[in-house]
Structures are given as structure tokens and as C-alpha cells.
Amino acid sequence: xxxxxxxARDLLAKxxxxxxxxxxxLVVETDSSSTQVRLRDIESLKSAQERRLHLRVMFGHSAxxxxxxxxxxxxxxxxxxxxxTLGRATASDDYLGLxxxxxxxxxxxxxxxxxxxxxxxxxxxxxxxxxxxxxxxxDYDPRITNSEGAGLDTHFSQIIYANTHxxxxxxxxxxxxxxxxxxxxxxxxxxxxxWYGVSRHFKHLEDxxxxxxxxxxxxxxxxxxxxxxxxxxxxxxxxxxxASLLRTLAGAVSGTSIYRGSSxxxxxxxxxxxxxxxxxxxxxxxxxxxGSRPFDGEGLPTRxxxxxxxxxxxSYLLDTYCARRLGLISTGNxxxxxxxxxxGAANFYLVPGTSxxxxxxxxxxxxxxxxxLIGFGVNLLTGDYSRGAVGLWIENGELTYPVEEITIxxxxxDMLRHIDMVGNDLVFRGRTAxxxxxxGRMTIAGN
Amino acid sequence: MTDTSLTPQRFxxxxxxxxxxxxxxxxxxxxxxxxxxxxIYFEYLVGESISLEDGVVKKASKSISQGAGVRAxxxxxxxxxxxxxxxxxxxxxAARTAHAIASETNKSGALAVGQAAQTPHDLYPVHTFPTDVxxxxxxxxxxxxxxxxxAYDPRITKVFASLGSTQKIVLxxxxxxxxxxxxLPLVRLSVSCIAEDGSNRQTGSHGGGGRYEFTxxxxxxxxxxxxxxxxxxxxxxxxxxxAPAGYFDVVLGPGWPGVLLxxxxxxxxxxxxxxxxxxxxxxxxGERVAAxxxxxxxxxxxxxxxxxxxxxxxGTPTGRTVLIENGILRGYLQDRLNAxxxxxxxTGNGRRESYAHIPMPRMTNTFMLAGESDPEDIIRSVKHGxxxxxxxxxxxxxTNGKFVFSASEAYLIEDGKVTRPVKGATLIxxxxxVLTRVSMVGNDLQLDEGVGTCGKDGQSVPVGxxxxxxxxxxxxxxxTQR
Numbered sequence: 001x002x003x004x005x006x007x008a009r010d011l012l013a014k015x016x017x018x019x020x021x022x023x024x025x026l027v028v029e030t031d032s033s034s035t036q037v038r039l040r041d042i043e044s045l046k047s048a049q050e051r052r053l054h055l056r057v058m059f060g061h062s063a064x065x066x067x068x069x070x071x072x073x074x075x076x077x078x079x080x081x082x083x084x085t086l087g088r089a090t091a092s093d094d095y096l097g098l099x100x101x102x103x104x105x106x107x108x109x110x111x112x113x114x115x116x117x118x119x120x121x122x123x124x125x126x127x128x129x130x131x132x133x134x135x136x137x138x139d140y141d142p143r144i145t146n147s148e149g150a151g152l153d154t155h156f157s158q159i160i161y162a163n164t165h166x167x168x169x170x171x172x173x174x175x176x177x178x179x180x181x182x183x184x185x186x187x188x189x190x191x192x193x194x195w196y197g198v199s200r201h202f203k204h205l206e207d208x209x210x211x212x213x214x215x216x217x218x219x220x221x222x223x224x225x226x227x228x229x230x231x232x233x234x235x236x237x238x239x240x241x242x243a244s245l246l247r248t249l250a251g252a253v254s255g256t257s258i259y260r261g262s263s264x265x266x267x268x269x270x271x272x273x274x275x276x277x278x279x280x281x282x283x284x285x286x287x288x289x290x291g292s293r294p295f296d297g298e299g300l301p302t303r304x305x306x307x308x309x310x311x312x313x314x315s316y317l318l319d320t321y322c323a324r325r326l327g328l329i330s331t332g333n334x335x336x337x338x339x340x341x342x343x344g345a346a347n348f349y350l351v352p353g354t355s356x357x358x359x360x361x362x363x364x365x366x367x368x369x370x371x372x373l374i375g376f377g378v379n380l381l382t383g384d385y386s387r388g389a390v391g392l393w394i395e396n397g398e399l400t401y402p403v404e405e406i407t408i409x410x411x412x413x414d415m416l417r418h419i420d421m422v423g424n425d426l427v428f429r430g431r432t433a434x435x436x437x438x439x440g441r442m443t444i445a446g447n
Numbered sequence: 448m449t450d451t452s453l454t455p456q457r458f459x460x461x462x463x464x465x466x467x468x469x470x471x472x473x474x475x476x477x478x479x480x481x482x483x484x485x486x487i488y489f490e491y492l493v494g495e496s497i498s499l500e501d502g503v504v505k506k507a508s509k510s511i512s513q514g515a516g517v518r519a520x521x522x523x524x525x526x527x528x529x530x531x532x533x534x535x536x537x538x539x540x541a542a543r544t545a546h547a548i549a550s551e552t553n554k555s556g557a558l559a560v561g562q563a564a565q566t567p568h569d570l571y572p573v574h575t576f577p578t579d580v581x582x583x584x585x586x587x588x589x590x591x592x593x594x595x596x597x598a599y600d601p602r603i604t605k606v607f608a609s610l611g612s613t614q615k616i617v618l619x620x621x622x623x624x625x626x627x628x629x630x631l632p633l634v635r636l637s638v639s640c641i642a643e644d645g646s647n648r649q650t651g652s653h654g655g656g657g658r659y660e661f662t663x664x665x666x667x668x669x670x671x672x673x674x675x676x677x678x679x680x681x682x683x684x685x686x687x688x689x690a691p692a693g694y695f696d697v698v699l700g701p702g703w704p705g706v707l708l709x710x711x712x713x714x715x716x717x718x719x720x721x722x723x724x725x726x727x728x729x730x731x732x733g734e735r736v737a738a739x740x741x742x743x744x745x746x747x748x749x750x751x752x753x754x755x756x757x758x759x760x761x762g763t764p765t766g767r768t769v770l771i772e773n774g775i776l777r778g779y780l781q782d783r784l785n786a787x788x789x790x791x792x793x794t795g796n797g798r799r800e801s802y803a804h805i806p807m808p809r810m811t812n813t814f815m816l817a818g819e820s821d822p823e824d825i826i827r828s829v830k831h832g833x834x835x836x837x838x839x840x841x842x843x844x845x846t847n848g849k850f851v852f853s854a855s856e857a858y859l860i861e862d863g864k865v866t867r868p869v870k871g872a873t874l875i876x877x878x879x880x881v882l883t884r885v886s887m888v889g890n891d892l893q894l895d896e897g898v899g900t901c902g903k904d905g906q907s908v909p910v911g912x913x914x915x916x917x918x919x920x921x922x923x924x925x926x927t928q929r
Contacts, residue, residue, distance in 0.1 A: 038723070041523070042524050042548060044548070045525075045526050045527070045547060046526075046528070046529075046805065047528055047544045048529045048530065049530050049531075050514075050530075050803065051532070052531075063505070063506075064507045064508065065506075065507075065509075066508060067509075067511070068511040069511065069514060070511050071532070079509075079511065082509055085582070086507040086509060087507075089582040089586065090507050090582075091505045093501075093503070093505045146723070146725055147725075148725055183725055189847070190725070190727070190847060191846060191847055192725065230693040260605065260607070261604075261648070338494070338508060338510045340506065375840070375853055375873050376840040377851070377853035377871065379870075379871055381650050382648070382650075382870070386690070386853065386872045386926065387851070388842070388849065388875045390849075404847065405875055405923060406923065407692075407851070407873050407924075408925070409692060410927060411927075443926070443927040444692075445693055445694075445924060446694075446923060447693075
């Protein structure tokens with residue numbers, strides 16, 4: 001790993017010699033594996049070593065970003081040349097530049113994101129684990145007749161960041177994702193569903209039998225789904241769907257959407273944008289969590305940001321560029337991608353309320369319990385929301401029959417303000433998490 | 448500056464010093480005695496993106512991705528190892544990973560692999576690759592787009608535009624000892640605008656591209672058209688009223704609304720889902736799944752198209768596959784694994800996002816053939832319904848057949864006339880029966896302008912779609928107006 005530090009310093013020195021005023025480098029090295037099983041037999045095994053270097057250069061306030069998986073000296077020299085050529089060709093923007101040198105993370109905290117021991121997992125152990133998870137689904141009920149398979153993905157990464165302030169930081173992460181997708185069938189009609197567990201530490205991964213049986217139950221409860229008449233009704237979002245809604249919110253509070261004027265939450269800081277019961281937090285410092293990181297894509301410390309407090313919009317998510325442009329301070333949410341820097345939420349979650357999921361369902365006389373959304377019908381600029389939906393129909397406070405081939409629609413402004421109940425069942429299953437919640441009224445289109 | 452004698456074979460052998468003989472040895476090691484099929488895939492990709500906002504171009508990026516993978520297949524199993532550091536040692540390591548799968552197979556006795564019938568096409572000859580065009584020319588184009596979009600209407604307040612260019616060089620060494628390569632150009636221009644009128648703010652977007660030269664974007668007022676279309680849609684949406692909610696007759700305009708076919712039937716006809724019998728179309732070849740006027744094909748051989756390929760990512764030349772003929776389900780889209788297991792011919796649809804992915808059956812350009820109706824007559828035939836002409840993305844659950852696609856520009860049809868624009872809404876239907884309700888097919892087939900990207904199992908590949916104007920008797924429209 002010393003080699004990467006040297007390489008990073010070397011490249012930074014080279015771009016400086018070409019006249020760059022500032023620059024930074026991110027090197028990500030990943031070892032990954034994928035183990036797929038279908039109908040108890042191995043379907044595919046995949047393993048890989050990958051390495052990618054991201055370089056960003058600034059000439060005063062004009063910039064360019066490049067990346068490569070070709071680490072040959074010749075390729076890196078060419079990359080430096082091409083990055084500098086691009087950087088000189090782009091227009092100047094006063095807000096572009098590295099964060100101030102004094103704001104770099106002072107010491108890199110150990111957030112417990114890496115599972116050293118799990119590197120020793122061998123392929124037979126992985127296959128056995130995935131087979132257990134799928135078998136639990138296949139054996140759960142005779143109506144589970146087929147399977148799209150089950151899989152375990154493992155990733156071990158090392159991230160090194162260096163910039164021309166002389167900052168060099170590094171950390172390691174791991175992640176494990178176990179998923180099962182069984183198919184239930186009755187009278188020739190099939191339904192597929194899935195369930196998964198994801199964790200940074202192998203030993204914290206949910207029990208494979210629990211994942212398998214949960215997946216089977218989810219597929220089974222969809223059998224016999226029907227359409228319903230078009231109507232207005234309350235919609236209860238299960239935690240997965242509530243998390244999906246929260247991902248939409250994360251996009252709307254991203255500094256990029258705000259400075260571009262492409263968010264319905266533009267100019268709404270300090271205003272009531274959601275129901276009193278809604279408090280949303282982004283926290284990059286939670287030990288062992290999937291969205292945590294000891295510093296962001298620009299070397300700034302990550303932090304806990306209250307985004308919405310009792311329904312009032314308190315903060316956007318910002319990297320250095322967006323922050324400068326909006327006259328604010330970075331929230332340590334810079335993420336890195338092929339195009340350079342972007343804004344990315346860390347662990348973005350809705351603070352749990354006091355109602356149990358049963359109490360929430362019990363409060364609905366006639367409405368939808370939403371378990372799946374399909375399609376991309378969200379307009380972040382206007383807040384218009386219209387998506388395909390799958391779920392269970394609630395009658396007199398009880399889940400009754402499954403429904404499908406319907407849509408739910410509304411406007412995010414109204415939807416957020418009509419979050420009438422917030423569940424107490426927050427579980428982190430990924431970077432974005434939310435408890436069960438109820439939206440008082442949405443339009444459901446069906447027959 | 449393009450070296451016209453560049454061939455994939457020469458490129459990889461000169462860059463990485465790997466001779467054809469060593470490929471045979473590595474692949475032999477991966478396959479052993481028990482494997483039925485396998486390949487080695489090399490890829491070198493240069494990508495560039497230049498984008499405009501605030502009336503200036505201040506964002507530019509470039510990326511280089513290279514890597515190679517070794518695959519072995521035994522019965523229905525696949526082993527795959529890859530590395531982005533292309534050396535003989537790493538290929539040998541990848542071969543061992545791939546071989547692990549084959550050695551676990553009990554049964555031997557290799558199944559026959561379908562032979563590629565024809566030689567590769569030459570669908571996208573270019574003199575200068577879009578990635579080799581200097582940034583200055585691209586910046587100038589984006590600045591012109593900014594001016595054109597703003598000039599369309601003073602209510603256009605923001606313009607975003609980006610130009611993406613890639614050059615991909617691939618080489619596949621197959622189990623039959625063939626070494627097949629391709630060099631693929633791809634260019635894509637995207638424009639989006641925000642229109643403001645008081646507190647009413649709306650967006651519009653448009654774009655296009657294909658496997659052609661940068662200068663093709665400049666020909667026939669192509670980029671001017673993209674810029675004006677994005678601006679026009681944003682302005683139209685300023686007047687949009689709530690979309691209706693419920694079950695309505697829907698007229699789909701020509702071109703990009705062909706995303707309906709991609710979602711409603713295309714994915715459901717991919718070989719993997721049908722071999723596993725997890726598709727709503729499984730076992731239905733020969734059955735009626737559409738009205739007699741409906742014929743749908745997947746064609747990877749259209750010159751210069753975004754979804755076209757000379758050969759697929761397994762070295763099979765692409766072709767034209769009839770999916771639905773006069774309403775009857777005819778064919779599946781195949782890669783080598785699924786064609787072999789199903790005993791069906793290869794169709795040239797084995798595609799992968801990159802060397803980091805295992806090939807799967809994927810669509811290329813999927814479209815419905817033209818019918819005989821006049822598009823005006825189709826609209827006139829609808830008493831009360833929706834006329835949808837532009838769409839965002841779509842999605843399908845191939846197992847229960849339910850699919851959605853979201854309109855970004857749509858109008859009400861009242862008494863046979865197109866009247867008010869409505870806000871974007873998601874349309875939802877059931878793949879196996881939606882095409883049975885196609886009651887009119889227009890004579891105006893159009894292919895989309897080259898913006899589509901299809902996602903499946905975490906892999907994105909460029910695709911095309913096409914449609915004539917069609918009338919669908921009844922679909923659920925997910926608006927808010929009752």
C-alpha cells in the first residue's frame with residue numbers, strides 16, 4: 001500500500017509541474033466475489049481484483065477530472081497530460097477548488113468498516129451459505145416452485161485520498177450482501193419477490209434461513225393479486241418503500257439539485273416542508289454502518305447533519321463546490337465518481353416515531369399497504385410523483401388481499417406534509433433507512 | 448489522428464504482448480475436460496464527458512477502463528474471473544477461478560455450441576472517433592446549444608447540456624478457436640431545460656446519438672433539433688394540467704414511446720428468463736400475444752444505431768430476430784449459454800456492460816413494424832384518452848409481466864382531438880396482454896434518436912427502440928385527476 005502513496009505524490013507533483021494550482025487523487029482498490037446459486041446448484045462464481053485512480057486538476061478556478069484502471073507509467077503520464085489539457089480548456093468558475101487546507105480531517109477515525117477476518121472465507125463456505133438461504137425459501141412452502149436464485153456478493157476495498165494541501169488519508173471497507181429471489185406459483189400465475197441482508201461485517205449478516213423464509217413469505221403473499229378501482233386512499237409505506245421515498249428526498253436536498261434550481265425544495269430552508277412527525281438525519285459517522293466513511297471524497301470529516309427537524313428543512317447536503325455556490329459550509333457529503341465530485345448522502349434516515357406498524361395499519365379503514373414501487377416517475381423539480389405499485393389492501397385495519405397493476409400518485413410537497421404516522425420500526429438495511437409511515441391520502445389508479 | 452489500420456487483434460497484442468497461442472493455452476486451462484464452453488474477453492474503453500451549465504462549459508472528464516476476463520461454462524454453471532491488470536499471470540489466475548466451476552460438474556460430455564453463421568458486420572465505420580475530436584469543438588457545440596435553447600423562448604431560464612463520447616475496443620477468443628474483435632464508437636448528446644413562468648417551473652429534455660462520428664451530430668440540424676425539442680417540452684409543460692387517473696384508451700406517438708415494447712415484451716423474451724421458466728412468456732412460443740397487426744423485431748444490424756453491434760460480446764454476429772409476427776410469439780433473444788441449454792439458435796444478443804460482467808441475453812434495437820393507419824385517423828378514433836409522445840424510463844417485473852413507463856410529454860384526447868398537455872404520469876400494464884389491445888398501427892414507424900440505456904441485473908448497455916403511432920384500447924394511467 002506504500003506504493004499507492006508514492007504514486008499519488010508523484011502524480012500530484014507531475015500535474016503541479018504542468019502548471020496546475022491544485023489537484024487531488026483518489027485510488028480505490030477492490031477485491032470482490034459473487035456466488036450465485038439457483039435451485040440448490042451453483043449458477044455462477046465470479047471473482048475479481050480491480051483498481052481505479054481518479055485525478056482532478058485545477059488551473060485557478062477551471063477544472064477537469066479523469067480516471068483510469070490502466071496503471072502503466074505510460075498510461076498515467078498520458079492521463080496527466082490529457083487531464084491538464086482538458087482542465088485548461090474548460091471555463092473558470094470561482095467556486096471551484098479544493099476545500100481549505102485547515103478543514104481536512106485531522107485524524108482518520110476508525111469507524112469499524114472493515115472485516116479483516118472475513119477475507120479468509122473460502123468459496124465452499126460461501127456456496128454453502130447461499131445454498132442454505134435459498135433452501136430456506138424453497139422448502140418453506142410447496143407453492144414456492146421456482147427461483148431466480150440466491151447470491152452472496154463480497155467486497156473488500158481500500159481507499160486512498162491525497163491532495164496538493166499535502167493531505168493523505170486512507171481507510172478500508174468491506175461489505176457482504178446476501179439475497180434470495182424465490183418464485184411462488186398457483187394455477188400457472190407466478191409471483192417473484194426477494195429479501196436480503198447487507199452488512200459491513202460478515203458475522204452481522206442476517207441469518208440465511210431468516211432471509212430465505214422472509215423472501216418466500218413475501219413472494220407467497222403476492223399470489224392472487226388483483227387490480228382495484230381508481231380512488232383516493234391512505235397509503236402505508238413499508239420500511240423498504242419508506243426508504244425509497246427518503247432516497248427521493250435525499251436527491252431533492254442535494255446541493256447540486258438546489259444550485260441548479262432543479263429541486264422542489266429550492267429556497268425552502270427554514271420552512272415547514274413535512275409533517276411535524278418527520279425528522280431526517282444524515283450521519284456519516286455511525287460505527288460499522290454502510291453509509292459511513294471517515295472522510296468524504298474531498299478529505300473533509302464526515303458528520304451528523306439534521307436535514308429536517310420536526311418537518312422544518314434545516315440543511316441541504318453539500319460538497320465544497322455546492323456549499324461555496326450557495327454561501328454555505330460543506331456538510332462533508334462529497335462523493336467521487338467517474339465525472340469527478342458529486343453530492344452523496346451518507347447514512348440518511350428518518351428518526352423513528354412511537355407507533356407500531358400494526359397500529360399504523362390498524363388506523364386505516366380502507367387503503368394500500370405498499371410493498372413495492374416500480375418505474376421512475378418522479379419529477380424532482382415539480383415534486384410530481386407517479387409510480388407503479390404493488391402491495392396489500394387494508395380493510396378495517398387489517399391486511400387483506402394483494403394488489404398489483406396500479407399506480408400511486410401525488411405531489412411530494414403534499415405527500416411529505418401528510419405523513420400522518422411514523423413507525424417505531426427503524427432498521428438499517430443499507431445506507432438509507434426509514435420506519436413504516438403513513439401518507440394520509442394519495443391517488444391510486446387501477447381499473 | 449485515427450490509425451485506420453487499427454484492429455482489435457493488433458491493439459491488444461501490441462499493448463499487452465499477449466499472443467494468440469497463449470490465449471489458446473489459457474482458455475484450454477479454464478475449460479479443461481468438463482466445460483462445455485468458454486471465452487476470454489478483452490476490453491479497452493476510453494470515455495469522455497463534457498458538460499455545460501450556467502451558459503459555460505466548466506466540467507470535463509475522461510476515463511480509461513481496461514480489463515480482461517476468462518469464462519468457463521459447464522451445464523448451466525458459469526465461472527468467471529477477471530482483472531483490470533492485463534497480464535498472462537492474471538489471465539491464468541482468472542482461468543483458475545473460471546475452471547473451479549467446471550471441475551465441480553459431475554457429468555462430462557460436452558454439448559454442442561451453436562456456430563456463428565456469418566461474418567461480422569461493418570455497421571459503424573468512422574474516420575475519426577468521437578473521443579479523438581478536440582474538446583474545443585465539443586465546447587463550441589454545447590455553447591451553440593445553450594444559445595438555441597434560450598432563444599426558443601424567453602421563459603427558458605436554465606440550460607444543461609452534456610456530450611458523452613466513448614471508444615471501446617473488444618476482443619473475444621472463443622472455445623472454437625475463433626478470435627473476433629470490434630471497435631465501437633458511441634456518442635450521445637443530452638439537453639435539458641428549465642422553463643419558468645412566475646412560480647411555475649417545469650423541465651424538458653431531449654437528446655440523441657449513435658455509433659457515428661461527432662460531425663454527424665452537426666449534420667441535418669440534428670443538434671439544433673435536440674436543443675429546440677428540450678426547450679419546447681419545458682414550455683409545453685408550463686401549461687400542463689393534472690394527468691388523469693384511471694383506465695383510458697392511449698395513443699402512443701412514434702419513436703421513443705417504443706420503450707413500451709422494450710418493457711412489455713422485450714425483457715420477457717430474453718432466453719435466460721425463459722430457460723429458467725420465470726418469465727410470464729415462458730413456454731408460449733406459437734401463442735397469440737398481440738393483435739394480428741403487430742409484428743415486433745429486435746435488430747442489431749441497423750447502421751450507426753445506438754443499440755447496434757457488429758458482433759455481440761461473445762463474438763456472435765448480430766442479426767434480426769422476429770419476436771412477434773402478426774401477433775404470434777415467435778422467438779427468444781439468446782446468448783451462448785441459454786441457446787445451448789435450450790437447444791435453440793444463437794441470435795447475437797449475448798451482451799455485457801464490461802469485462803467486469805458476465806454476458807446475458809439483451810436487446811439491441813427493438814421496434815414494431817409499420818402498419819397501415821394514418822396517425823391522424825388513430826387520434827381521431829379516440830373519444831376520450833391520452834396521447835403520449837415522450838417518455839422517461841420504464842421497468843418490468845418479468846415474472847408477473849407487469850410493466851411501467853413514465854410519460855414526460857402527454858396530452859388529453861377529447862372527441863378525437865389533441866387538447867391540453869398533462870403532467871407526467873406513469874402508465875402501467877400487463878406485458879402478455881397489452882399488445883392484444885393494440886387496435887390500430889400507424890404507417891409512421893420511427894426509431895428513437897439514440898438515448899436509451901437498458902439496465903438488467905446491475906448491467907447497463909445502450910439500446911434502441913422504435914414504434915409507429917399506435918392505439919392501445921385501455922391502459923391504466925397514473926395521474927392524480929379523477
